[in-house]
Amino acid sequence: MTSTDTTTAGKETSKPTPQMEGTTKEFYDFCQKKELRFQCCSNCKQWRHVPRLMCAECGSWEWQWLRSSGRGKVFTWTVVERPMHPDFVEDVPYAPVVIELEEGVRMVSWLSNCDPHEITRGMPVEVEFDAVSEQLTLPKFKRRNNPL
Amino acid sequence: MSALQNEACIVGIGQTPFLRGTDDDCSSSLRVELQACEAAIKDAGLSNKDIDGILPFYGLSIAEDLAVNLGVRDLAYQATSHVGGAGPGASVANAANAVVAGLANYVIIPGGWYGYSGRRVRQIVVQDVNAMSGGKTARDFYFPFGLTAPVQWFSFIARLHMMEFGTKPEHLGAVAVAQRKHAQLNPNALLRDKPLDMAGYLASPMISDPYRMFDCSLEADGGCAFVVTTKERARDLAQTPINILGIAQGQPFPADDILTREDPFHLGVTDAAPRAFGMAGIEAKDVDFAEIYDPFTFQVIQQLEEIGFCERGSGGDFVADGGIELGGKLPVNTHGGLLSEAHVLGMNHYIEAVQQLRGNAGERQVKDAEIGIVTGFGDFGDGAIAVLGR
Numbered sequence: 202m203t204s205t206d207t208t209t210a211g212k213e214t215s216k217p218t219p220q221m222e223g224t225t226k227e228f229y230d231f232c233q234k235k236e237l238r239f240q241c242c243s244n245c246k247q248w249r250h251v252p253r254l255m256c257a258e259c260g261s262w263e264w265q266w267l268r269s270s271g272r273g274k275v276f277t278w279t280v281v282e283r284p285m286h287p288d289f290v291e292d293v294p295y296a297p298v299v300i301e302l303e304e305g306v307r308m309v310s311w312l313s314n315c316d317p318h319e320i321t322r323g324m325p326v327e328v329e330f331d332a333v334s335e336q337l338t339l340p341k342f343k344r345r346n347n348p349l
Numbered sequence: 350m351s352a353l354q355n356e357a358c359i360v361g362i363g364q365t366p367f368l369r370g371t372d373d374d375c376s377s378s379l380r381v382e383l384q385a386c387e388a389a390i391k392d393a394g395l396s397n398k399d400i401d402g403i404l405p406f407y408g409l410s411i412a413e414d415l416a417v418n419l420g421v422r423d424l425a426y427q428a429t430s431h432v433g434g435a436g437p438g439a440s441v442a443n444a445a446n447a448v449v450a451g452l453a454n455y456v457i458i459p460g461g462w463y464g465y466s467g468r469r470v471r472q473i474v475v476q477d478v479n480a481m482s483g484g485k486t487a488r489d490f491y492f493p494f495g496l497t498a499p500v501q502w503f504s505f506i507a508r509l510h511m512m513e514f515g516t517k518p519e520h521l522g523a524v525a526v527a528q529r530k531h532a533q534l535n536p537n538a539l540l541r542d543k544p545l546d547m548a549g550y551l552a553s554p555m556i557s558d559p560y561r562m563f564d565c566s567l568e569a570d571g572g573c574a575f576v577v578t579t580k581e582r583a584r585d586l587a588q589t590p591i592n593i594l595g596i597a598q599g600q601p602f603p604a605d606d607i608l609t610r611e612d613p614f615h616l617g618v619t620d621a622a623p624r625a626f627g628m629a630g631i632e633a634k635d636v637d638f639a640e641i642y643d644p645f646t647f648q649v650i651q652q653l654e655e656i657g658f659c660e661r662g663s664g665g666d667f668v669a670d671g672g673i674e675l676g677g678k679l680p681v682n683t684h685g686g687l688l689s690e691a692h693v694l695g696m697n698h699y700i701e702a703v704q705q706l707r708g709n710a711g712e713r714q715v716k717d718a719e720i721g722i723v724t725g726f727g728d729f730g731d732g733a734i735a736v737l738g739r
Contacts, residue, residue: 217475217493218493279505308608309490
């Protein structure tokens, strides 16, 4: 959970990391390859996130990891002014943002090129990848200035 | 009609003092839970050996630890629901079930912690992946992005409501101010001597926008407990029994992820409230007061809407202008709640509801209180609601 063996550009950090096993590992392994992929039910074609073993719509156990367009919009967000975790003290203020992807799934992430206080609802964004350590690449997002 | 309707009742309540700071060993919640159990059993006019059912709060104590200390030699029934702050309500359902079905005679529900002097919630949720039912989702997909604490993920939903319905900071503030007023009438409230007005609320530091410090519940050390038995057995006990008229639980879907719900405002209590009201045979308008689990101010507004005290989107207006203060349309959290009495896991909401229905609430007594509700709210929106009556 709170692993201490990750590094960012040689600098030690103990920020929380995902537990790399099962479908969580599969999701982040794709991120390592700079691919944002979500599960899509092989039977009813419903996209889903977070990863699950069964499709809650149709009960199928079969899925594919389909590649997302990486484009989406800001659904909601908060601006953390006072950190609740010691490893995020230096990041304050920062904004965990909920992104709604074009495929309909939502995930929490960060915006790299937007002041936390300038985030707006529906702001168009696209994915980029931040290799925070050798083992972990996080999908983050940047504001799209010319949404098409 | 449900077999549980109006068959079980709360016959004893107990609590420790509520504190912020203690010399106790804070590594285990056992001490405060045992102290509360002793008080509740005594209040009921029972002895420890009469207890044959124990329903511990998930993640705090386990039934055997309580039983061996209390001297409960014949523990006939125990159960724990993994629903965080909805745990007390889930246990009321379990207790009512157990005593009505004859699985146990006198069931005790304890809940307490050193939430201020021991590990804080913000530490527990990150350190113990099993603490919340959505803990693995949070570990793998929230925490790496600095979304590590309830104040942060619940502020997502408050912001959505503000954008969708025009709910204002002053509406959140109205909840904080109302509950602080109630706390000033409650000798047990930690913030009894700290009045709060809207200017003071708005001036409190931003924690996780839109949540300010005074939107947040008050971490505290302390415990509560109460005893449930059948109506028939209650006749021989010390107190006027408080009847469990209706009890129900519910969960949002998916329960383990607050971000991906089709309807982000739908809570466990959205489904639970009609079930509990149906069991009790009442409507929202029949309720004299409401003790609403209040981790943060907006979650009070949200539950009031989802239970049906007002339309979705109008909760801000409902709580404004004294609407939820004593003397208002619906007095809410008459003890000050988790925000201004103490965060004792919503167990203190049950204690307060029983005091109100016994007519023992002193300066904060709701006049002619006959029916009250108590909600629980846990993890990412698990819900429970009890309809209590005298």
